[in-house]
Amino acid sequence: MxxxxxxxxxxxxxxxxxxxxxxxxxxxxxxxxxxxxxxxxxxxxxxxxxxxxxxxxxxxxxxxxxxxxxxxxxxxxxxxxxxxxxxxxxxxxxxxxxxxxxxxxxxxxxxxxxxxxxxxxxxxxxxxxxLGQMIETALERAFLDRLGLESRAGTVSVGSDRIGEAARKGRVHLLLHAADAGEDGNRKLDQALRVGSDAEGTDLRGLVLPLPRTILSMALGRENVVHVALTDRAAALRVEHDLSRWRGFIGRKSGAEPRDxxxxxxxxxxxxxxxxxxxxxxx
Known part of the structure; x- marks a missing residue:
């Protein structure tokens, strides 16, 4: 076939x-x-x-x-x-x-x-x-482009306070952390996500991206983006798809620093x- x-x-x-x-x-x-x-x-x-x-x-x-x-x-x-x-x-x-x-x-x-x-x-x-590097770079670019599109469409929230409030109200469908985000900040937002998702006691948490805040900030056209939340379910599905394709391809290298x-x-x-x-x- x-x-x-x-x-x-x-x-x-x-x-x-x-x-x-x-x-x-x-x-x-x-x-x-x-x-x-x-x-x-x-x-x-x-x-x-x-x-x-x-x-x-x-x-x-x-x-x-x-x-x-x-x-x-x-x-x-x-x-x-x-x-x-x-x-x-x-x-x-x-x-x-x-x-x-x-x-x-x-x-x-x-x-x-x-x-x-x-x-x-x-x-x-x-x-x-x-070729492998070309594919990896293109997948990373596709994810960042998608994140930028969703940001311009108004389905992305940034800022710990804003994300924490939305998470506790059950409005966050996908939570992302920069690779250089602080553990304490991640832990607080993860807990807010569990509270809003009625998932206290589980291991539900945001995903730590293999990207530093500088790359996320450029993708979203904002300053000092450390955490990103998708507050629309359909948008979260689109971002999750591009993200998981990229991370699935890089495999064990998922913690590697991003490249140009x-x-x-x-x-x-x-x-x-x-x-x-x-x-x-x-x-």
Whole structure:
């Protein structure tokens, strides 16, 4: 079965997709374990939302998952393989459902080259040596862009006092902390989240991002953003999706410092003039 073909049956083992649709916390195996960082209704909402989503097959693992959970690769007119994070580029696509460690190992061993050759029907291809980094950067950029969009739409709250008040009233659906946020501040907001969510005594808490406050502040166009709260359920689902795809891909590196995102942006720009759709392709 071709990796671009629609699949409508139950999901098989999906190394990345199964993780990203239900969880946010990296585990010791480089995957992502079920998390207490997200209110239960978000997980339920994601499951319902994925029920009729077309599926794709990962070219490396052979596992099937909803295409929204996977990472699409496309080729530029000159044959350069590039990440197409939003799956908008025309032409034939190849789909990945593994984390970066697995991808880098497959590229080093030559398995990625063979899988891409089959996916793109033997077209001449050039695989960037830093493809894994390009994907990671593009996923990080997609998350930050989404957070910025939601902020401009008025669904994001910042500031400890404001977030604490909203959390205690049960209005916070997703709580995020900068990597350099103080433990005491995190603990207070986490407790407010549990109170407002009627989850006292549980381990429900905000998620500590692998991003410092300087990056969050730039993404939101504000000063000294240490904590971020999503106060709209639909917005929280959108942010959680982009965040979990990124963290699912970086796996064990989820605590790493962020890198400059310019490479990811240029990679996406390079796909705008890609070849038109191939017969039988997914776009």
């Amino acid at each position: 071709e990796n671009d073909e629609h699949l409508n049956g139950p999901q098989a083992d999906a190394p990345l997709g199964a993780r990203t649709s239900t969880s946010l916390s990296a585990n010791g195996d480089g995957g992502v374990a079920p998390s207490s960082s997200v209110r239960p209704e978000l997980v339920e909402g994601r499951a319902k939302g994925d029920a009729h989503t077309p599926e794709r097959k990962c070219i490396l693992s052979g596992a099937h998952d909803a295409k929204d959970n996977l990472i699409r690769l496309a080729i530029s007119p000159d044959g350069l393989v590039l990440p197409d994070i939003r799956a908008k580029a025309p032409g034939r696509g190849a789909w990945l459902g593994v984390d970066r460690e697995t991808l880098d190992a497959a590229q080093k061993k030559g398995k990625l080259k063979g899988a891409l050759a089959r996916a793109f029907k033997g077209k001449p291809l050039t695989i960037p040596d830093d 995102s310019s490479r990811g942006l240029s990679a996406l720009t390079g796909l705008k003039n890609a070849d038109g759709p191939a017969a039988g392709d997914d776009v």
